[in-house]
Amino acid sequence: MSIETQASADWLQSVRWNSLEDRLDLLDQRLLPGEIVYLELTTSEQVWDAIKQLAVRGAPAIGISAAYGVYLGVRALSGSREALLAEVLRQCDYLATSRPTAVNLFWALDRMRALAEALLGGASTGDVTVEAAKQALLDEARAIQAEDEETCRLIGEHALGLFEDGMGVLTHCNAGGLATARYGTATAPMYLAKEKGMNLKVFADETRPVLQGARLTAFELQQAGVDVTLICDNMAGAVMAKGWVQAVIVGTDRVAANGDVANKIGTYSVAVLAKAHGIPFYVACPMSTIDLTTPTGGDIPIEERHEDEITQGFGKRTAPVGVKVFNPAFDVTPNEYVTAIITEKGVIRAPYEENLKKLFE
Numbered sequence: 001m002s003i004e005t006q007a008s009a010d011w012l013q014s015v016r017w018n019s020l021e022d023r024l025d026l027l028d029q030r031l032l033p034g035e036i037v038y039l040e041l042t043t044s045e046q047v048w049d050a051i052k053q054l055a056v057r058g059a060p061a062i063g064i065s066a067a068y069g070v071y072l073g074v075r076a077l078s079g080s081r082e083a084l085l086a087e088v089l090r091q092c093d094y095l096a097t098s099r100p101t102a103v104n105l106f107w108a109l110d111r112m113r114a115l116a117e118a119l120l121g122g123a124s125t126g127d128v129t130v131e132a133a134k135q136a137l138l139d140e141a142r143a144i145q146a147e148d149e150e151t152c153r154l155i156g157e158h159a160l161g162l163f164e165d166g167m168g169v170l171t172h173c174n175a176g177g178l179a180t181a182r183y184g185t186a187t188a189p190m191y192l193a194k195e196k197g198m199n200l201k202v203f204a205d206e207t208r209p210v211l212q213g214a215r216l217t218a219f220e221l222q223q224a225g226v227d228v229t230l231i232c233d234n235m236a237g238a239v240m241a242k243g244w245v246q247a248v249i250v251g252t253d254r255v256a257a258n259g260d261v262a263n264k265i266g267t268y269s270v271a272v273l274a275k276a277h278g279i280p281f282y283v284a285c286p287m288s289t290i291d292l293t294t295p296t297g298g299d300i301p302i303e304e305r306h307e308d309e310i311t312q313g314f315g316k317r318t319a320p321v322g323v324k325v326f327n328p329a330f331d332v333t334p335n336e337y338v339t340a341i342i343t344e345k346g347v348i349r350a351p352y353e354e355n356l357k358k359l360f361e
């Protein structure tokens with residue numbers, strides 16, 4: 001573990017491949033905003049734990065980390081091509097058990113699996129050595145990370161077209177640079193607006209119970225000089241009623257084929273409030289978050305997390321011992337509340353079933 005006062009890039013990278021040490025350095029997001037600490041990971045078990053315990057979180061960042069985890073899980077292997085392929089598949093299955101909702105995790109692992117099968121499987125030419133295949137797996141993880149940065153920038157450019165100078169924009173949870181390779185999804189237009197000298201007034205919901213909005217979104221936007229105001233989740237309606245919010249933009253962990261959207265718990269309430277106030281509700285995500293194999297939001301697996309997050313979050317007990325607790329990490333916003341979905345390919349509107357399908361044609 002290394003403690004740093006400054007990140008090496010001019011923005012805070014959540015996922016860093018350290019080629020000198022052949023290891024994954026992950027910013028421990030549980031410690032933000034107080035401490036900037038990078039976990040130094042050398043095994044796939046450590047990556048699994050970091051994902052499970054939310055040291056790394058946010059759909060794209062989880063996928064990128066898991067891809068590196070596959071490489072870490074096989075890099076010491078020196079047996080046959082068949083043994084390497086079997087181990088890659090085993091590592092992919094294992095890492096897929098870390099968290100259930102963000103489809104980017106399964107998407108990234110599918111990419112690693114497909115590459116291994118192409119290089120080492122029955123239909124391959126048979127001339128790729130075990131060492132070369134391992135290098136190719138690392139290169140693929142690096143490519144997934146590099147593509148995500150470009151993807152988020154494109155999302156930002158498309159989303160910025162929906163905003164005007166001086167607008168109030170509310171966001172929930174952290175769909176920021178910390179949740180991706182860079183820029184974030186929902187925050188990408190905020191960073192680009194800043195670059196272009198346009199002023200957006202951002203309201204960040206604190207996001208109970210793990211406070212990704214307070215600890216992460218408020219932190220990274222403040223660091224970037226974006227005009228950000230932190231509010232508690234139960235203040236969103238009051239802020240909208242005052243006329244301070246002209247758009248809501250959030251990220252997502254999975255978009256179903258019909259346009260229903262799973263995102264951090266509380267997103268659904270924000271969408272209902274937005275509709276009641278006539279405020280557009282936008283969802284920003286890479287294409288890798290759209291899952292046409294999941295028909296509706298009701299089919300998306302919703303993670304339930306430990307009751308301690310609610311009864312004694314951050315160490316202090318705030319509820320009676322033994323009280324019943326329900327702690328879903330995500331909720332589903334039905335498609336009728338979604339004004340548009342913004343991907344790297346552009347802005348998609350209803351009818352979602354038809355238009356999402358077209359996007360992949």
Ligand SMILES: CSC[C@@H](O)[C@@H](O)C(=O)COP(=O)(O)O
Pocket residue numbers: 057058059060102172173174175176179180184185186212250251252253263264265329
């Ligand atoms: C660009 S990240 C989009 C989502 O992953 C984000 O909004 C979110 O809900 C993250 O939840 P988390 O539990 O912190 O992983």
